[in-house]
Amino acid sequence: MEMAAYTVDALAQLRDRAPLVHNITNFVVMETTANILLAAGASPVMAHCRAEVEEMVALAGALVLNIGTLQEDWVEAMCVAGEKANALGKPVILDPVGAGATTLRTRAVRTIMARCRIAVLRGNASEVLSLVSADVRTKGVDSSLALSDDGVAAVKALALEAGCIVAVSGAEDCITDGGQVYRVANGQPLMTKVTGIGCGLSAITAAFCAVAGPGAGDHLAAATAAFAYYGICGDRAIQTSDKPGTFFPVFLDRLYDTGPETIRAMLKVRAA
Numbered sequence: 001m002e003m004a005a006y007t008v009d010a011l012a013q014l015r016d017r018a019p020l021v022h023n024i025t026n027f028v029v030m031e032t033t034a035n036i037l038l039a040a041g042a043s044p045v046m047a048h049c050r051a052e053v054e055e056m057v058a059l060a061g062a063l064v065l066n067i068g069t070l071q072e073d074w075v076e077a078m079c080v081a082g083e084k085a086n087a088l089g090k091p092v093i094l095d096p097v098g099a100g101a102t103t104l105r106t107r108a109v110r111t112i113m114a115r116c117r118i119a120v121l122r123g124n125a126s127e128v129l130s131l132v133s134a135d136v137r138t139k140g141v142d143s144s145l146a147l148s149d150d151g152v153a154a155v156k157a158l159a160l161e162a163g164c165i166v167a168v169s170g171a172e173d174c175i176t177d178g179g180q181v182y183r184v185a186n187g188q189p190l191m192t193k194v195t196g197i198g199c200g201l202s203a204i205t206a207a208f209c210a211v212a213g214p215g216a217g218d219h220l221a222a223a224t225a226a227f228a229y230y231g232i233c234g235d236r237a238i239q240t241s242d243k244p245g246t247f248f249p250v251f252l253d254r255l256y257d258t259g260p261e262t263i264r265a266m267l268k269v270r271a272a
């Protein structure tokens with residue numbers, strides 16, 4: 001697939017259709033995530049109460065489940081929302097924030113994945129690898145590992161086992177359905193120094209999936225395009241700001257004004 005052309009078209013569709021993205025996400029990043037979605041051209045809503053998630057997801061184009069600050073009844077609300085999204089054919093994106101760090105988080109991811117069909121699992125390397133092998137543990141919620149060749153093989157195995165796209169962010173992002181692998185070299189290390197930029201990527205992945213077709217191949221392309229667009233916005237933002245406090249508002253501006261010509265000129269995606 002020609003990823004530049006795909007990404008340009010997907011972003012145009014996103015801006016044209018402004019899909020509603022329903023987020024059940026953590027308290028740290030709720031506002032950041034809403035602003036990231038708005039800047040890209042999507043429409044955000046945050047709703048986590050068990051009593052309303054089914055109605056809300058019915059209005060949405062995609063659902064994000066992010067376990068960053070879980071409370072007792074949230075896992076049930078996430079599962080109910082995910083089951084409803086599945087029934088309605090809407091893509092579910094799971095961000096396993098801090099998976100591997102505590103039993104609650106790892107168990108929550110397993111419960112959600114057992115009850116809901118996930119379209120894209122999006123995390124950093126330590127989070128994702130914690131779900132495949134017992135000897136890899138996360139230190140916390142920061143990106144701490146780059147993917148080795150063994151890591152890529154493990155991520156592919158997870159994608160096959162879980163039956164979903166696995167999208168791992170890092171120095172070179174890795175997006176796979178278990179067969180095909182795309183690597184995205186766009187993005188900047190400074191993006192890890194502002195909280196919520198990773199969570200925002202999960203939400204942007206949801207927005208791209210919302211305007212894509214329903215199959216795993218569609219979600220593989222949509223997630224790759226989302227990562228490329230997001231990384232390009234980081235690459236452009238660093239040209240104006242190289243420190244965390246001013247980086248984030250500039251990054252939002254680049255999510256807003258990055259267009260087709262810039263994508264064609266700057267996209268760094270390879271099929272691995």
Ligand SMILES: Nc1ncnc2c1ncn2[C@@H]1O[C@H](COP(=O)(O)OP(=O)(O)OP(=O)(O)O)[C@@H](O)[C@H]1O
Pocket residue numbers: 097123124125141142143169170171172173186187188189191192194195196197198199200201230231234
């Ligand atoms: N070392 C790096 N070099 C270049 N880009 C990077 C690097 N690490 C992460 N990124 C980019 O930063 C963005 C966020 O990815 P990251 O891995 O930091 O997410 P995360 O760990 O889930 O973040 P969060 O702390 O918000 O949960 C992605 O677009 C990714 O490509």
Ligand SMILES: Cc1ncsc1CCO
Pocket residue numbers: 026028029068069097141195196198199
């Ligand atoms: C810092 C932090 N702690 C829980 S969630 C969160 C945001 C990271 O994604």
Ligand SMILES: [Mg+2]
Pocket residue numbers: 095097098123124141198199
């Ligand atoms: Mg994260």
